[in-house]
Amino acid sequence: MTTSSPIALWTPAARVRGILAVVAGRGERAPVYERFGRRLSADGYTVAVFEADADAAAQWLAGVDEVPVVLIGSDTGAAAVLRVLSQGATPDGAIVAGTPVDLDGVAQPADAERTACPVHLGVLGTxxxxxxxxxxxxxPAAADLAAIAVPVLAFHGSADTVSPFAEAGAVLSAVPDIELIETVDGLHDALNDQSHRSVAASIVLWLERLRSGDVHAPVVRLAAGVPAA
Known part of the structure; x- marks a missing residue:
């Protein structure tokens, strides 16, 4: 079986802490994820982008040695990632953003529905x-989502009009091991919206927990109180 190569790849300058394969959404190419790829690679994670092909991304991850390996999907890429997971793909974990709940044709959402970030709007305009x-x-249907055997981290904008937050949350609740993060006042492109720095930081924290062997065990946490002097 041949495995497709990513259309873009960002690699860390030093030690690789894990491998991330991003499945793009409707009508998206690699430049949409350049900022994301550069930021995560700066934290030690190789980031590869695949164009609307979750099967190829999952196959590519299966052939690499570094751990953890994580499948990421945005928009319709998120739906495709959830499908390959429900069919038995077992990366160490998965991240989905802007999970669609009611696809009406294949048209790309309007740029203004996707992000309020001026830099990202500029990228989308090229x-x-x-x-x-x-x-x-x-x-996939709820019964299929219930078969997913890996932890999933989900991001979704609270002001997403393409895929409303409450509806997306209800769909994702069928995944057995799910963490859902709401981007406050966020739009559809949760990885690249105005809160992209906080989203990237949340991803790194989750990846570091995943690397520890127990994604539910905190690496850092708020202290209960400051000890008295």
Whole structure:
């Protein structure tokens, strides 16, 4: 079986702490995730981007040695990631953002629905960031999501009009091991919206927990109180 190569790859300058394979959403190419890739690679994680092909991303991850390996999907890429997980793919974990709940055709959401970040809006306005529409898939049924055997971290904007937060949360609740993070006043492109720095920081914290062997065990936490002098 041949495995497709990523369309873009960002690698750390020093030690690799894990491998992340990103599955792009509707009409997206690698430049959409350049800021994300550079930021996570600066923290020690290799970031590869695949164009609307979760199967290829999962196969590529299966052939690498570093751990953890994590599958990431945004928009329809999130639906595809959830599908391959429900079919038995077992990376060490997965991250989904802007999970769609009611796909109406394959049209890309309007840029203003996707982000309020001026830098990201500029990227979305370039021809290099876009590709032709491809066939998309719905999120798997609840019974299929219940079969997912790896921890999943989900991000979703509280002001997402493309995929409303409450509806997306209800869908994702079928995943057995799910952490859902709400981006306050966030729009659809949760990885690249105005809160992109906080989202990236939350991802790194989750990845470090995943590396520890117990994703539910905190690496850092708020102290109960300051000891008396």
């Amino acid at each position: 021809a290099e960031a876009r590709t032709s529409a491809v066939a998309v898939e719905q999120v």
